[in-house]
Amino acid sequence: MVSKKVENALNAQVAKEAMSSQVYLxxxxxxxxxxxxxxxxxxxxxxxxxxxxxxxxxxxxxxxGGHSEVPAxxxxxxxxxxxxxxxxxxxKQEVEVSNExxxxxxxxxxxxxxxxxxxxxxxxxxxxxxxxxxxxxxDKLKMIGDDKAGLYLFxxxxxxxxxxxxxxxx
Ligand code: FEO
Numbered sequence: 001m002v003s004k005k006v007e008n009a010l011n012a013q014v015a016k017e018a019m020s021s022q023v024y025l026x027x028x029x030x031x032x033x034x035x036x037x038x039x040x041x042x043x044x045x046x047x048x049x050x051x052x053x054x055x056x057x058x059x060x061x062x063x064x065g066g067h068s069e070v071p072a073x074x075x076x077x078x079x080x081x082x083x084x085x086x087x088x089x090x091x092k093q094e095v096e097v098s099n100e101x102x103x104x105x106x107x108x109x110x111x112x113x114x115x116x117x118x119x120x121x122x123x124x125x126x127x128x129x130x131x132x133x134x135x136x137x138x139d140k141l142k143m144i145g146d147d148k149a150g151l152y153l154f155x156x157x158x159x160x161x162x163x164x165x166x167x168x169x170x
Contacts, residue, residue, distance in 0.1 A: 006113050007066035009104050014057045015071035016100060020093060021050035026076035027086050038159030039083065053126070060119055083151070084141050091134035098127040 002010070028043035058068035080086050101123045108117035137158075144150035 001065040002061065002116060003111050003113065006104075006107060006111055006116055007061060009107050010057055010061050010066070010116070011069050011071075013100060013104060014054050014061070014068055016097065017050050017054035017057065018071050018073055019076075020097065021047045021054065022073050023076045023093065024050055024090075026078060027080060027090075030078070030080045031083075031086070034083075036083065036155050038155035038157065039086075042158040043086075053123070056122075060116075064115070084138070087134060087137045087141060091131065091138060094127065094130040094134050098131060101127055 024043050024047035028040050028047055031043055032040035061068040080089075101120065105117060105120050105124065108114070108120060140154060140157075144154055
């Protein structure tokens, strides 16, 4: 059984993962109308993954005797300044999520909830991958600069999974 404190922290994370899914979805839609089909496909896939992160938490809360809440969502921005800003924003967001996950892990130890602590290790590992992915994409974008042919190849690369062929972490 989860304590009320842990339940609340997990429900707060449910809301954050849901919001991440919304933000990725808005970025995907923006990329699609810019003609960046590969970037859009990558971001749509990632939006689905954030929803999966949310669902995994919801199911866990319920399994452990809590009640997961479906959160209200704010409207994410419709327009982005450019592709580099999109991925800078993604890295910033993923670093924030990592900090939130670490705070939950910390709370689990304080509450002596070793079961949830164990469950959260999946998210700890996932965040390492998420940050790695965002940094990797940003490095690629820096290399490309204003090179249109480079952007074309970058877009095609993301269509088939991501730079380096590693794909989006699941
Ligand atoms: Fe669910 Fe991108 O963290």
